[in-house]
Amino acid sequence: MNAFHYHHDQLQVEDLPLADIAREFGTPCFVYSAEALTKAFTAYQNAFSALDPLICYAIKANSNLSILQLFARLGAGFDIVSGGELARVLAAGARADKIVFSGVGKSAAEMKMALEAGIHCFNIESVNELLRLNEVAGKLGLKAPVSLRVNPNVDAMTHPYISTGLKDNKFGIAFDMAFDVYREAAALPNLQVTGIDCHIGSQLTDASPLVEALDRLLALIDRLDEAGITLQHVDIGGGLGIRYSDETPPDLAAYASQIEQRLAGRALKLVMEPGRSLVGNAGVLLTQVEYLKLGESKNFAVVDAAMNDLLRPSLYSAYHGILPVEQHANLSPLLCDVVGPICESSDFLGKNRELAVKEGDLLAVMSAGAYGSTMSSNYNTRTRAAEVLVSGKETRLIRRRETLDELLANEKALLQ
Numbered sequence: 396m397n398a399f400h401y402h403h404d405q406l407q408v409e410d411l412p413l414a415d416i417a418r419e420f421g422t423p424c425f426v427y428s429a430e431a432l433t434k435a436f437t438a439y440q441n442a443f444s445a446l447d448p449l450i451c452y453a454i455k456a457n458s459n460l461s462i463l464q465l466f467a468r469l470g471a472g473f474d475i476v477s478g479g480e481l482a483r484v485l486a487a488g489a490r491a492d493k494i495v496f497s498g499v500g501k502s503a504a505e506m507k508m509a510l511e512a513g514i515h516c517f518n519i520e521s522v523n524e525l526l527r528l529n530e531v532a533g534k535l536g537l538k539a540p541v542s543l544r545v546n547p548n549v550d551a552m553t554h555p556y557i558s559t560g561l562k563d564n565k566f567g568i569a570f571d572m573a574f575d576v577y578r579e580a581a582a583l584p585n586l587q588v589t590g591i592d593c594h595i596g597s598q599l600t601d602a603s604p605l606v607e608a609l610d611r612l613l614a615l616i617d618r619l620d621e622a623g624i625t626l627q628h629v630d631i632g633g634g635l636g637i638r639y640s641d642e643t644p645p646d647l648a649a650y651a652s653q654i655e656q657r658l659a660g661r662a663l664k665l666v667m668e669p670g671r672s673l674v675g676n677a678g679v680l681l682t683q684v685e686y687l688k689l690g691e692s693k694n695f696a697v698v699d700a701a702m703n704d705l706l707r708p709s710l711y712s713a714y715h716g717i718l719p720v721e722q723h724a725n726l727s728p729l730l731c732d733v734v735g736p737i738c739e740s741s742d743f744l745g746k747n748r749e750l751a752v753k754e755g756d757l758l759a760v761m762s763a764g765a766y767g768s769t770m771s772s773n774y775n776t777r778t779r780a781a782e783v784l785v786s787g788k789e790t791r792l793i794r795r796r797e798t799l800d801e802l803l804a805n806e807k808a809l810l811q
């Protein structure tokens with residue numbers, strides 16, 4: 396059964412009505428199912444078990460410390476993109492040697508932090524980054540483990556803003572330049588070349604571009620091997636999509652078997668960086684209808700969550716299902732846009748939805764576990780939402796709702 400399901404007319408998470416959570420913790424509030432998170436992670440472990448991969452959860456999707464801790468306990472490694480994310484995973488109890496560090500703009504200070512922590516490897520995205528890391532490692536008297544993030548120029552066939560593996564994207568080292576950059580890396584004294592990496596985009600609903608990218612990497616790995624540069628791991632990134640409405644995400648077992656076939660007989664450790672597919676459908680954003688506003692050409696359900704809580708609809712015109720927490724059989728549905736209180740026309744969570752709701756009702760914005768709370772902001776001086784983790788009937792507040800005092804503190808202290 397889906398972790399979020401109706402029991403009679405009540406939408407529940409696991410064994411608990413979402414209405415109970417709203418009553419206890421208020422709205423807007425992110426609610427996550429521990430069971431759904433666990434199932435998503437173990438599905439990866441099971442599908443790829445023959446390869447014994449290092450599954451590095453990409454924490455940009457959801458970096459709540461309790462969620463990181465849950466994954467760490469299941470054996471996850473982590474993919475990070477900043478010193479802040481490094482601090483988070485270490486605070487959650489991650490093993491440093493299971494951390495990979497991606498991103499195009501690593502500062503010297505971030506490199507130092509990660510070197511001192513002893514991470515698994517740096518995914519290097521440019522020649523100048525390579526030179527900087529060599530210098531930073533040299534000053535510390537350390538050798539930095541590196542893998543080059545290669546841009547394979549493969550079309551991920553996803554939204555242009557979240558496509559990362561094409562020539563025009565800022566990410567990775569161009570495929571045709573990669574061989575020479577590897578030779579440069581191998582000649583630098585404070586680096587140890589250990590692997591290769593790519594990540595071509597997010598919310599992929601077809602796995603074939605991922606497999607095509609791997610084929611390109613394997614050809615390069617063979618060429619490097621002939622030149623005396625032998626890699627120990629191949630990191631195939633993340634990117635597997637989830638169902639937001641009617642998409643059919645790639646089948647994990649079928650994807651795993653294609654990877655398995657390609658890695659058979661090779662002494663290469665598999666590393667992966669899934670984000671969305673581990674957390675996306677394990678969370679919802681719970682919100683309350685403040686007003687129903689009936690207009691001439693449009694109706695609106697004005698709710699207490701907004702684009703500052705969940706930016707995806709505004710940023711990518713992304714679709715998220717919106718379900719009433721209590722179903723009313725005798726209420727006629729209203730065709731409306733579900734909008735927040737923010738002063739932007741792009742502040743919507745859903746458009747043209749048929750909802751049988753009245754003021755004061757609760758709504759669940761579905762599939763909000765990934766890129767929800769992590770992309771939230773304080774726009775319009777709105778405090779960040781609470782986050783609650785549910786297991787069976789048990790709730791755990793895993794992030795307190797931000798207070799206005801906390802929000803103002805950094806400025807108040809400097810008032811003249």
Ligand SMILES: Cc1ncc(COP(=O)(O)O)c(C=O)c1O
Pocket residue numbers: 453456474497498594596597598632633634635668669670671672
């Ligand atoms: C380098 C890197 N790895 C992994 C991910 C995780 O991707 P996804 O959430 O699509 O699995 C991202 C985000 O797209 C990324 O930029």
Ligand SMILES: N[C@@H](CCCC[NH3+])C(=O)O
Pocket residue numbers: 455557597598707765766
């Ligand atoms: N933030 C995006 C995905 C980008 C992934 C980061 N590389 C989303 O909500 O879909």
